[in-house]
Amino acid sequence: MEAFDVDTTSMKNRIGERRKDFPILQRQMNGKPLVFLDSAASSQKPDVVTSAIKSYYDKTHANVHRGVYQLSQEATDAFEKSRATIQSFINAKHSHEVIFVRGCTEGINLVASSYGDAFIREGDEVIITTLEHHSNIVPWQMVCEKKGANLKVVHVDEAGEIDLDDYKSKLSSKVKMVAVNHISNTLGTINPVKQMIDMAHELDIPVLVDGAQATPHMKIDVQALDADFYVFSGHKMYGPTGIGVLYGKEHWLNKMPPYHGGGEMIKTVTFEKTTYNELPFKFEAGTPNIADSIGLAAAVDYIGEIGLDVISEHENDLLNYGTDLLSSIEGMRFIGTAKAKAGVISFLVGDIHPYDIGTLLDKQGIAVRTGHHCTQPLMDHYGIPGTVRASFGLYNNMEDLDRLYEALTRAVNILS
Amino acid sequence: MEAFDVDTTSMKNRIGERRKDFPILQRQMNGKPLVFLDSAASSQKPDVVTSAIKSYYDKTHANVHRGVYQLSQEATDAFEKSRATIQSFINAKHSHEVIFVRGCTEGINLVASSYGDAFIREGDEVIITTLEHHSNIVPWQMVCEKKGANLKVVHVDEAGEIDLDDYKSKLSSKVKMVAVNHISNTLGTINPVKQMIDMAHELDIPVLVDGAQATPHMKIDVQALDADFYVFSGHKMYGPTGIGVLYGKEHWLNKMPPYHGGGEMIKTVTFEKTTYNELPFKFEAGTPNIADSIGLAAAVDYIGEIGLDVISEHENDLLNYGTDLLSSIEGMRFIGTAKAKAGVISFLVGDIHPYDIGTLLDKQGIAVRTGHHCTQPLMDHYGIPGTVRASFGLYNNMEDLDRLYEALTRAVNILS
Amino acid sequence: MSDINKKQDELIEEFKFFDDWMDKYEYIIEMGKTLPLIGEQYKTEDYIIKGCQSRVWLHADMKGEHVHFTADSDAIITKGIIALLIRVLSGEKASDIAKADLYFIDKIGLKEHLSPTRSNGLLSMLKQMKMYGLVADSKGLVDG
Amino acid sequence: MSDINKKQDELIEEFKFFDDWMDKYEYIIEMGKTLPLIGEQYKTEDYIIKGCQSRVWLHADMKGEHVHFTADSDAIITKGIIALLIRVLSGEKASDIAKADLYFIDKIGLKEHLSPTRSNGLLSMLKQMKMYGLVADSKGLVDG
Ligand SMILES: Cc1ncc(COP(=O)(O)O)c(C=O)c1O
Ligand SMILES: Cc1ncc(COP(=O)(O)O)c(C=O)c1O
Numbered sequence A, B: 001m002e003a004f005d006v007d008t009t010s011m012k013n014r015i016g017e018r019r020k021d022f023p024i025l026q027r028q029m030n031g032k033p034l035v036f037l038d039s040a041a042s043s044q045k046p047d048v049v050t051s052a053i054k055s056y057y058d059k060t061h062a063n064v065h066r067g068v069y070q071l072s073q074e075a076t077d078a079f080e081k082s083r084a085t086i087q088s089f090i091n092a093k094h095s096h097e098v099i100f101v102r103g104c105t106e107g108i109n110l111v112a113s114s115y116g117d118a119f120i121r122e123g124d125e126v127i128i129t130t131l132e133h134h135s136n137i138v139p140w141q142m143v144c145e146k147k148g149a150n151l152k153v154v155h156v157d158e159a160g161e162i163d164l165d166d167y168k169s170k171l172s173s174k175v176k177m178v179a180v181n182h183i184s185n186t187l188g189t190i191n192p193v194k195q196m197i198d199m200a201h202e203l204d205i206p207v208l209v210d211g212a213q214a215t216p217h218m219k220i221d222v223q224a225l226d227a228d229f230y231v232f233s234g235h236k237m238y239g240p241t242g243i244g245v246l247y248g249k250e251h252w253l254n255k256m257p258p259y260h261g262g263g264e265m266i267k268t269v270t271f272e273k274t275t276y277n278e279l280p281f282k283f284e285a286g287t288p289n290i291a292d293s294i295g296l297a298a299a300v301d302y303i304g305e306i307g308l309d310v311i312s313e314h315e316n317d318l319l320n321y322g323t324d325l326l327s328s329i330e331g332m333r334f335i336g337t338a339k340a341k342a343g344v345i346s347f348l349v350g351d352i353h354p355y356d357i358g359t360l361l362d363k364q365g366i367a368v369r370t371g372h373h374c375t376q377p378l379m380d381h382y383g384i385p386g387t388v389r390a391s392f393g394l395y396n397n398m399e400d401l402d403r404l405y406e407a408l409t410r411a412v413n414i415l416s
Numbered sequence C, D: 001m002s003d004i005n006k007k008q009d010e011l012i013e014e015f016k017f018f019d020d021w022m023d024k025y026e027y028i029i030e031m032g033k034t035l036p037l038i039g040e041q042y043k044t045e046d047y048i049i050k051g052c053q054s055r056v057w058l059h060a061d062m063k064g065e066h067v068h069f070t071a072d073s074d075a076i077i078t079k080g081i082i083a084l085l086i087r088v089l090s091g092e093k094a095s096d097i098a099k100a101d102l103y104f105i106d107k108i109g110l111k112e113h114l115s116p117t118r119s120n121g122l123l124s125m126l127k128q129m130k131m132y133g134l135v136a137d138s139k140g141l142v143d144g
Helices: A002-021 A047-059 A070-090 A104-119 A138-147 A164-170 A193-202 A250-255 A290-306 A308-327 A354-362 A376-382 A398-415 B002-021 B047-059 B070-090 B104-119 B138-147 B164-170 B193-201 B250-255 B290-306 B308-327 B354-362 B376-382 B398-415 C002-015 C021-033 C076-089 C094-099 C122-143 D002-015 D021-032 D076-089 D094-099 D122-143
Strands: A098-101 A125-129 A150-154 A175-181 A207-210 A229-233 A244-248 A266-269 A274-276 A332-335 A344-349 A369-371 A387-391 B098-101 B125-129 B150-154 B175-181 B207-210 B229-233 B244-248 B266-269 B274-276 B332-334 B344-349 B369-371 B387-391 C048-050 C055-063 C066-073 D048-050 D055-063 D066-073
Touching (some): A002 A290, A098 A104, B070 B244, B104 B138, B193 B207, C002 C021, D002 D021, D094 D122
Parallel strands (some): B175 B207, B207 B229
Antiparallel strands (some): A229 A244, A266 A274, A332 A344, B266 B274, B332 B344, B344 B387, C055 C066
């Protein structure tokens, strides 16, 4: 037991050192060292990721696929190796189940449009929950409107937990898709997606999991989850902007019509008849974002080196420490108090407007997000216009939270 | 006149020096210095572009829009400044007419889907030409199939020029869109898009121009062209992969339904009703590719510094020199001999398979593309399986063509 | 115009005292308390200027050639900045308001709050104020 | 199996002579001329293996436990490489073909031609050849 403690401590010490991998964290803000607490919106990037991108351009770039010359071959190999890296990161069965997209939003839109075209009919239903991000609401609203289908919204309780009884009561043979957030970006709730998938599968309903907030924080195994679709963004997991992943089970992807038409995704084109390429190319029309797929793979390698278990534990420590600290501030009201929570603290203080708090924290060098966090229906559920949200990455430490506490205390003094 | 000559020479000398801005051109291939002649597939990147991307991540990154803290504000300013840079690059009237997309393919798909949904009906027609890239064929096939509309294909003659009489005869009130390539990636033909736009506008038909090959080679003025939509890719114009631009006239973009649903593109979301944001955000759902938009702006600045007129002239010199040189090879058959041509030489030698030539050129350090170049219908038109294509960027020089000539001579000797 | 600039210069002078951001914001918040509040009857959807982050209500009254503003916001920093804008512009001639160059914002370090990408409603509010000035002015011209 | 490996080692030995890529390819092309050509009746869509870059036709014949291949391609370098593959595998026992580890490809520097992303049809052809081996082998077992 003691040995285990020592080991954990040494891992934690090691993760403390990782902060220096992120050049931007050296910056000063308004004369104070930057405390970055907005990783849920977009994380910062370690040097290995940005150097991988630059090095790709400086040494290997050429358009991928079909090139007979060596450079094109090397670029293609690097691109396909990134796909394999992602495959093993989420434990997908086949590498061709990994489709590169711009980000989570594009991935969900692709499924809503392509799956929707093939499988959603008038009178059918799509299930989402109250705590979804707009990116997992609007695409389903659009497809439902187009098809004359109905959107069903599963309730969330005061703590910010999905009401599984309500979910159960909404599952029926009319339902053609369940789309659910893995971790709420606003509340931090870790949702019981495995259980929800199992319940849906009893009625043969496929489930799409919005993993935007989950992939940076916990180990994902799409086969163990048995998710039909799993979608995430590179920029939230220490990778570049402009790249993300749609994982889909082979048999669904094969049944879905292509999304974009263009280069790469075809086998043969004549003006009379076009036949489509096989997976994953069928869904990757046009020149892909080669460099950023390589950057994303570098981010995955970086995370893998540290270990997602170590990262989770570290962020959990931050969550506990920060929650304790902030709860001593008078008028503190946490929004989202689920039992299973990731590194996100959303709050309000008395009736102070989040914008005011955000502004005064910024002037003290603390970067937090304020507002509705692209979850307006969830704000309506709580009857509030928005929250102040502090969210953590692997580079944050206890001092960051001490700084937040001090700055917040000062801000609240001025504002109340 | 003499003064002018001197000036041109000095510009040319200066452009010769630009080669060293591209780190990859220092590489050796199969023991020989790399001669890169595949810029039409994807150009190489100068250090200023890749450094701008790295520097953005190291100093400025945060998610854009709606952030109250300074870093987010700086990132947003940088992102919107990129949009303004693109606006002036193509002389768009408004910056909100510039929509960031992944690339040309996504831009065309966006228009085909969104414009198509709103304006294309059963029995309507869409006009394209024989020399389109698959990315400007398949999206229109898809929308025509969905809507029961018909695709009309304008003929191209043996030289690779669009038959304007045939075009004229196909224009009618049934036509809801003309989609045409500005410069053919396979043949190099510079198409008379201004004239084609004027002819279409007489019948109030909007025109989409596929500018993938044009933006790196010539000055584009979307207002002078009066193009309704103009689409291009960053990676073909010395910019990063994963970013491109859809320009659309404000009044069209306002009339079109949104494409993707998600963050950024909404004004308010409730489960009952969602209202959409204004341009350009309406068409930019989700976290944009911030870093690569900044990289693209750096590429535009780089091009601007050299001058597109200087680049055009340089590439024209290369085209003339290369065409002369290669025409002395026995059995040489140029595919694409239009009067107005950009820096692309497509050819076959006798009945040697393009793949064989490409392979033996590669072994001598020369990177060319072989195959159908994503223009299968055009290959069918010429009754050939593919071509060997050498295409130029601003970094190429006469020596590159000398090397191509020597290597090709040797390859042809072995292969015939 | 010179009256507007005089008030701007006064504000710049007042803000010179602060070398700490927090003190500056305390002062701005204090200023917010002096804001001539908009009548409750105007605090409706018609008078709202929506930002993503905070909401602003604005009302304008013509008295002769002069425009008087009242306003409110749900965020008190926004309210403080509105108070500064109103102190500078309210009661001035419509034509002067329309033409005003508000250099004080930059000088006292509040530029970011009026950035087009900040979406707190302030920039839209300022545009609205100038629009009132413009409309009132052209009306005045027509009348005169 | 050892027969297959003997032929591989022979090829590796032969290719040691070339230190210039072009000479190596001239030799490969020469080898292409020795390729046992597929009968014209098999040069149809049924026997084609489509790559993006070049096309390959392949036919297999069982003689007892042994599999004999004939083939062709429209590109002569592809044809030369096929000739090497056929020299190594044709006439061997089905079970040996199915299990063969073709290390000679890498050793003589042709790995890139069989990359999954090259799309010249060669990798698919090789898979096809091994599949013939496997099927022939399992049939053999059933018969025996
Ligand atoms: C003329 C033309 N149109 C469209 C495209 C597609 O561009 P991208 O692959 O960057 O989407 C290309 C590039 O191959 C092209 O050359
Ligand atoms: C839970 C959740 N889903 C979806 C998204 C959308 O991701 P992106 O903006 O990268 O497309 C986000 C990011 O804001 C998110 O937090």
